Amino acid sequence: MRLSDSGFAWVHRELVTCASWLAPAPQRKEWKKEWLSELWHVVQARIPAGYGSWKAQEEITRFCLGAFHDALCLRTMSWRDQKPFARWSGSPQQCLLLLCAALAIAYGISLLLPGVRAESRPSNFQVKPGLVLIQDARSRDDSVATIPIRQFLGWRERRQEYFDGLAFYRIAEEAASTSTGDRTTLNVAHASSNLFALLGLAVRYEEPGVKAGASERAVILSDRIWKTQFGENPHIAGSVIELGGRTARVAGIVPFGSWRLPGKIDLWLLEPDSEIPSGGPGYVLAHLSRRGQSEVWSRRIHITEYTGDYAADDLWGVSIDERTRGPWDIFLFTMLLALLCLPAVASVSMSESSFSSHRPTWSKRIRQWAFLCVKISLLFPIAYFSSLDLAYWHMPLYSAASQYMQLISSFTICLFGMRWVMLDQRQRCPVCLKRVTHPASVGLASRTFLAWNGTEMICTDGHTMLHVPALPTSWFSTQRWLYLDTSWKFLFVAQGIEGGA
């Protein structure tokens, strides 16, 4: 045999071997044996003398290439006949893949929602610690303005022991015109000039030269107004706009989602306190002094203001930390709450199963626990992202409603997700971790005390059978696993294409 012929022989053999990998595993060995045998006979027929022409080698190669088509055909038939999803169905891989897909979808949606994107940057909305929102105690709703500017100015004039910083803002609708001459009505917050410094909020495109109290007042724009009225101009700082007949110079932009205090505001007009126009009530922010912080223990403090005529005003100081609490804190709280509530909706014990003949090995038990841990570790991110998706689906900005929505959805998903995790785990075969299927009712409910009554489920791979009592009794209180011995095997022979051997 010439060198080229032996090279061709090697190529032909390897072609058949490569094609054999396309054939289903159970039939692969026999399939390859048949093709190699046929190849031998083809070679003998085409190259009887031991060496052949190019044409003969080409014919043999073409014959070998047909093996790929044959193997693919066998694979297709195997898929159709064996129903591949039947094996996949209920398997731990399927379960984890579905959870991963749910996580990817929830995360993908969260990337598209601007509210969630803003929430994912906590530095944007973090305010200084020790800030409280002071309100009239008669008002139960902290989003309602209750303090008149006159009362605030009285506090400013007095020396404060418990507060080292105070700021006021009042919201009013005012006509505004931009430098381009467009006129519009905006929600303007007349605010103390130290408002943003007190809050510690960062302002974008800040113009350091613009100070309140100068001949032109300073104005901070909201992100929404900057985008809709000023075309996202990055050089907006320093521009002049007209507000209520007076001019004001733009000093910066509040980043999207940063403002977490009450009131929907389009722009903040920073003025000296004495120049804030009187009108309706406003909101007062106060920063607790060191002494104030040392004496405050709860997030809601009661303040009594003694007025000159021996009368007293009751006020509430509500911690702003609660308002600026990020979604992660809410999620951790709901997750803990769901874990505490879990025993009320599902049995959390994983050791209720009793094994009739032999116990699973340590490696199998570790695999079971690892599977449970992976499921839980996938469930919580799903709950986190999907609760954010639900909370910010219709709300582009932070609001109390979005917080409540996240709270409820996160708790619901965590609780019922954990319930599903536990129930799913209890119905997984200890050997292969596939879900037991084909439930069959056994016995009669009327004969519970005479004979066993419940549901039997079986592992489709033939490892175990699960007995679940319909009514727990003293002699059959918990579910039981029964290991199936080899005598059951004939029921679970994999249906493939018969090799004909």
Added chain:
Amino acid sequence: MASEAKLSHTTAIILQAIHAGFIYGFSIMEMTGLPSGTVYPAMRRLERDRMIRSHWERQSIADAEQRPPRKYYKLTSEGKSTLDASRRRYPLLERIIPSPEVKSV
């Protein structure tokens, strides 16, 4: 049911070839002129539909002839019924590959 099965012309030719005594893949290829990528998959489908069945040649026979054993195919009774129906559908089938009984006449 098998007698009502309608085979394609190619499959009918392969079935007829097996009936005519060409009982392994390469001989069917040689007889029909069809490529390996057509003949073998068709035989897989025929075997799945229980029209043919296969068996391996005994190793001792192959060893005696110093060659690898072959896999032989044979028509089942269902395959014969289907072939009869196919002959009525494709009258030229027996002319292309004469049946053994026809040859002997």
